[in-house]
Amino acid sequence: MRGQWGNKLQLSLFGESHGEAVGVVIDGLPAGIALDMEAIAFDLARRSPGRDPTATQRREPDAVRVLSGLYRGKTTGAPLCGMINNVGARSQDYEALLTVMRPGHADYTGWVKYKGFNDPRGGGHFSGRLTAPLVFAGAVARQALANKGISVGAHIQSIHTVRDDLLDDAEVSAEALDALRAKRFPLLDPSVEQAMRDEIERARASGDSVGGVVACAAVGVPAGWGEPFFGSVESVLAGLLFSIPAVKGVSFGGGFGLTTKLGSEANDPFLIDGEEIRTTSNHHGGILGGITSGMPITVRVGLKPTPSIASTQRTVDLRTRQPAELNVGGRHDPCIVPRAVPVVESAVLLGLLSLALEVDGR
Amino acid sequence: MRGQWGNKLQLSLFGESHGEAVGVVIDGLPAGIALDMEAIAFDLARRSPGRDPTATQRREPDAVRVLSGLYRGKTTGAPLCGMINNVGARSQDYEALLTVMRPGHADYTGWVKYKGFNDPRGGGHFSGRLTAPLVFAGAVARQALANKGISVGAHIQSIHTVRDDLLDDAEVSAEALDALRAKRFPLLDPSVEQAMRDEIERARASGDSVGGVVACAAVGVPAGWGEPFFGSVESVLAGLLFSIPAVKGVSFGGGFGLTTKLGSEANDPFLIDGEEIRTTSNHHGGILGGITSGMPITVRVGLKPTPSIASTQRTVDLRTRQPAELNVGGRHDPCIVPRAVPVVESAVLLGLLSLALEVDGR
Amino acid sequence: MRGQWGNKLQLSLFGESHGEAVGVVIDGLPAGIALDMEAIAFDLARRSPGRDPTATQRREPDAVRVLSGLYRGKTTGAPLCGMINNVGARSQDYEALLTVMRPGHADYTGWVKYKGFNDPRGGGHFSGRLTAPLVFAGAVARQALANKGISVGAHIQSIHTVRDDLLDDAEVSAEALDALRAKRFPLLDPSVEQAMRDEIERARASGDSVGGVVACAAVGVPAGWGEPFFGSVESVLAGLLFSIPAVKGVSFGGGFGLTTKLGSEANDPFLIDGEEIRTTSNHHGGILGGITSGMPITVRVGLKPTPSIASTQRTVDLRTRQPAELNVGGRHDPCIVPRAVPVVESAVLLGLLSLALEVDGR
C-alpha cells in the first residue's frame, strides 16, 4: 500500500514535485545484473518533457544517482536506491492553487486525506514527476528480464479519436517492440502520426488537453507464472497500472471487446507448434485463469486527458469554502500519452519481474 | 498473493469445485458486528445457479457454516471462517477433459504451473465455484459497511450487444442500489430485459455463450480513503476485480470513454452543496489521485463469454501432445453475467472495507 | 498480522477453544508433495493432552480433515485447509471466568482489544488449542522439508530448575533429532527424566504449575537462506515462536550466554571439511548476518509456567470493576513444556519452509 509495493520484488517510491528529490528503493533484485546506465538514461529521456514538440517545454534533467545496491557496475542483491534531484522547479506558478482546488487533480482529495499537511507545490507527492523513479525502476527490471529472454514494449493506440489498431495480439514480436522503443512517437501505423499530432496541437492551441490509449505487450514470458484469484497476472499488472496518474481503464487481450463476442469466437484454440503448445489467436492476452499461457501478454491502458488546462474552470476555495474561478498558469502538457508509454512499460516490467522472482526465487 | 489477499482486512480463499468444501477465512473484521445470516444467504442465492432460467440447471445449495469468529451472533474480531460443503458434484462429466485442454479455461496454464498435480475436476481451484465464498465474505463486508452508511450495488450494463446505459455516475443513490439488489435480473432500464434474455437464450440454443459488462457503484464513501500510487483505490479494487474468473477489463468513472474527451469536458468542476464539497459531474468515478472524493465510486467490469460451449473445438491433448477435438459435456451457463453481479459487488465491498479499516483502524 | 502470516508461504489460522472447529489454511505449498497422513497424526498426537501422565486428562481427538489442496494424496499447489472439529469441550468449567479475569491469561487484554465481543469460553481464539492446527501445518512443512534433506527436532532442555544441557549446537545430527521425536518425553540425557517428572508432579499436587525451556535444532539447511535486517532468519523464526502462547524468550545459538563471553571465545572459526566450509563451533546457531551458514540452526524457547493454577488468586471482576478472588476449576496441565515440543518444532519448520520457498520459488 501507499508508496510501497510488492512481495518478492519490493518498491518504495518517495518524493514530491518541488521537493529536494524523487526516488525509489528497489528491493529483492537478483544479484549480479550488470546495469547499462545508458539504457536506463534512454528510458528516462523517453519519459522526460521537452523531448518532443507535443510535450511541455519545461526541462527536467532526470539524472539518476544510484545510492546503494550497485558495486562495480553490478547489482549486489541489496536494496538499490535511485535518486533524482529536482532542479528548476518553479513553485511560484502553483502558489495560487494552494486552496483553490484544480478540477481533475488530487488537490482536494489529498487535502482531505492529509488534513491539509500535504506538500501542495506542483501536486506534491501526487505529481506525475513520481513516474520518473518508476521508469528508472522499470528500466532496471527491463535488464533483469532481458536476461530471461523477455521483451516489453508499447505504442500509442489512440490520441483522442485517432487510432492505430495495428497491434496483433497473437503475432507481436520482440523485434517490433524494440523498434517501437526507438521511436519518439511510437506507432505501428505511421500513417496516423500526423493526425495524432494535429489532435495534440489543436488541444494546445485552445488551452485544452487530450487523452488516449497505450497498448503494451510482453513477449517471451513462459507459461505458468501467476496465481489464480488474488495473485492473478491481471491483478498484479492492473494494480501497478492503476498506480499511474490519469489511468482510468485497464484491459487484457480482447478486453471489453470480448463482451460483444460469442464464446465460440472468443475462445483461443490450442495447437502444437513444433515442441510448443500455443493458441492460434490471443483474445486471452496471454493470461488464462490468472496464469500466463506463453502467448504474448497484451494490455491496454486508458488515460484521461491531463486535467491541467488553460481555460477558466469552476471550483471551490477550501479556505473560504466559497465557489471560485480558476485559471491555471504554468506550462502543461496538452497530452501526456506519448510520455506515458515508458511509464506503462515500466509498470508491466516491474510486475513481470516480480512474478518471475516468485517462480524462480532469484 | 495466491489465495490470500489483504493487509488490514485479510482473506484466505480455499477449495476446489469437486473437493469436499470451498471456504474463506476473513481476518481483521471489527468485533461486534451482528451478522444477519439471512441477508448473507440472500446474496449467496443471487450467485447460485438455477435461480433464473438464464443459468445452468445444476443446483448448488450454498449453505455456509461459520466455523469460527462468531459468538452469540456477533463477530468476535478473531478470524471468521465460512465453509460451504460441495454436494452433488458430478465429476464424471469432466473426466474426459483431464488431458484434453478446454480452450479459454485454465486447464493448460494450471497444468503447467502445478506440474500436473492440480485437481482437474470441474476446474479444481480455478472454478467459478470459488466465487461462492467470495460472495459470503462480501456479504459480511456489506454489513460492516452498512454500519458506516455505505451501500454497494450493481447492475447488468450489457449482455453481448444489448446495453443498459442508464447508470448516472453522479446521481446514483443508495435506494436505487438496494432496488437493484432485489431483482433477479438487475437492470436500471427494464425495457432491455427481454432483448438481453433473448441474447442468452440464442446462445444457449446454439451451444454457445455470451459475455457482458457489470456496472457497480458505491455511495456513502467519505472523501480521503486510499493512497496515491500503489495503494490507489483503483489499484485495490482492480486487483480484487481481476481475481474474478472471466474478467478482462476494469474501468473507473468515465473509463476508456474519457480517452476521447477533451480535458475541459472530462474535468469535474467542484461546487459547494450545503456543507459539502462535491463535483457537478463524476467522470472521475469518485476517485482522484487514487483517493476517494466523496462522490459515488463507479466501476465497470467486462466479462468474456464463458468458455464452456457445446460446439466442437480444436485443442491439444497434453498426454499425447497431439491435436485433438473437444466436445464438452455437462451443463453450463450460456451467460454468467447475471450471476457475476453479486461477485463484482463483493469484490468492491471487500476492497472498500479494507480501505475503511486502513483509515479508522477498526 | 493477526491470524495470518507469511509471504511466499502463508498461513491463516482460525478457531476457538470451544467453537465448532479450529483449523488453518496453508497457501503457497509446492505441488506434488505426497502427504503421509499417519506421520501428521503422529505429530498431532505428540501435542495432544492425555498422552502422558504429566499432561491434563482431557482428551482432544485431533483428527484433521483436509478440505482442499489435496488430490490423490498429493498437494495440488492450491491452498490446503486442515480442519479439526472440537468435541467434548466442557464450557461450563469456564463460565465463571467470563468477567473475573484469570491472571496470566489473555482474558483482560482480549476483552479490551475486542471490546467484550470475544468468545471467552476456554480462552476462545487465544487458547492453546490453536496450536493444534499449527502442528498440523508444521507436520506438512516437515514433509516438504524432508524432500530437501532438512530435519527439525527438539527436546526438553529444562523443566523448572532441572536441566538437560546435552544439546551440542555444532554436532547435532538428523538421527539424534529423529530419535527425540519418537520419545514421549524427549530428552538427550535420560538421567534427568525422573527429576523433571517429579517437578511436574509436585506442581500438580500443589495445584501449581511449572515452565521450562525447549531447545530445537534444524540440520541440513544450506548456507545462504534469509536476509540481512528485517528478513533475518532470527526475525522470521522468532516472529513465529513468539506466536506460541506462553513463550517469553527466544535465543539463537549461544544466545544470552554469549553476552558473558569474549569475542575471541564467541567467534566460530571457519574450516574446510572436504568440499564444505563449516565452523568448528556453533555459537552463532547456524545464522550469521541474518543468513544461514549451513551449520545446524539452534534455538531455545523459554515458556512461562502455565497460568492455569488451582490456588486462589487475586484479580478484578470486569463487570463490577471490584477486586475479586478467583478459583479456577477444570482440569489443567501443570506443565505444558512436553506438549510444546512439537509446537516449537512446527514454528521452526514453517519458518524454514517459508525461507526455502523464498530462495527456490517452489
Add this chain to the structure above:
Amino acid sequence: MRGQWGNKLQLSLFGESHGEAVGVVIDGLPAGIALDMEAIAFDLARRSPGRDPTATQRREPDAVRVLSGLYRGKTTGAPLCGMINNVGARSQDYEALLTVMRPGHADYTGWVKYKGFNDPRGGGHFSGRLTAPLVFAGAVARQALANKGISVGAHIQSIHTVRDDLLDDAEVSAEALDALRAKRFPLLDPSVEQAMRDEIERARASGDSVGGVVACAAVGVPAGWGEPFFGSVESVLAGLLFSIPAVKGVSFGGGFGLTTKLGSEANDPFLIDGEEIRTTSNHHGGILGGITSGMPITVRVGLKPTPSIASTQRTVDLRTRQPAELNVGGRHDPCIVPRAVPVVESAVLLGLLSLALEVDGR
C-alpha cells in the same frame, strides 16, 4: 522481508558501509507531526562512534538530509526519506578481507547468498552502519509516539559479567526513561559504571571484545494493542530486534527467568487502581496473549561481543578454498553495547508506532 518491513508503517532501508549513502524511506507516517530535527540529531549522536572513550575512534558525522515527506517542518503523510551520506570511509582497511572470511561476520553467508556480488567493503549492506537510518526512523517514531503519551527508553543491563539489575518492570516511569536517555553511558545503578568501563577497556587492551544486555521499556502504551498469534506484540518487536546485527536473544518481562518460577509466582494479580486496571507485578512485561495490558512493556536484548577482534583467527580463503589466518586491521569497537542502546529503543519505537497505527488508523 529483506530491507523492507511493515504493514501500516513501512520501512525501506538501504545503503552500504562504504557506498555513497545509507538511508531509509518511512511510509505510513501520520501527517502533521512537527519534527524536532535537534532531537533527531541527538538520538543519532547517541549511536555515533567517537562519542565516548569506550567506542571506536572513527568519526561518522551522521547528518540526515530529509529528501521528501516534510513540508514547512511537518510530516506530510507522504513517504519520508532520510539519507545520510557516507564520508571518510577508509576502504583500504578492509580490502584484505574480500576473500578471507571474518569469523562471526556475514562475509561468508553474504557471499553465498549473493553469489559473490555483494559489496564487501566494511561489511557492505550488512554493516552496523545501517543502524544509523534505523535510529533516524526511531527518532521520528519517538516524536509520533510522544504525541500519544508514550515514552521509550533503555539502559545497559550488563557488559560481560557486570550487571545493573535495577530495572523494575512494574514501576518504571517516563521520567526515569528520559533521564537514561540523557546519559552517555545509561545505567540505573551508577555504582557499576566503572566496572563496566573496565571490562570494555580490558577487552580493548587485549584486542578482544565484550557483549552485554540492553534492557528497554515503554510506558504509556494503552491496553489492547497487538494480536493473538502471528501479530503478537512479542512477534512484532522481536522481529525488529532480531534485525539488529549481533542480537542473539530477546525476552519479554520475566523472560527466561520465568522458566524457573512456579505459576503461582509468575502470574501477575490484577488490581483496581483508581479508574484503572493494572497488575501488582509485571512478569508478563506488559503483554498477555500477544496484546498489551497497559503495564510497562519490558524487553531484554542479548548482544554478542562484536566479532571484530585484533587477535589472529583461523578461517578459510574463499578464493583458494584453503585454510587461512586472519588479522583484521582497522579500528573497531571493543563493545557495541552502549551504542546499541538507541538502536534497541528505535526497534521498539518503530514496532510500537506500527501497532498504534494498526489500532487507530492514522
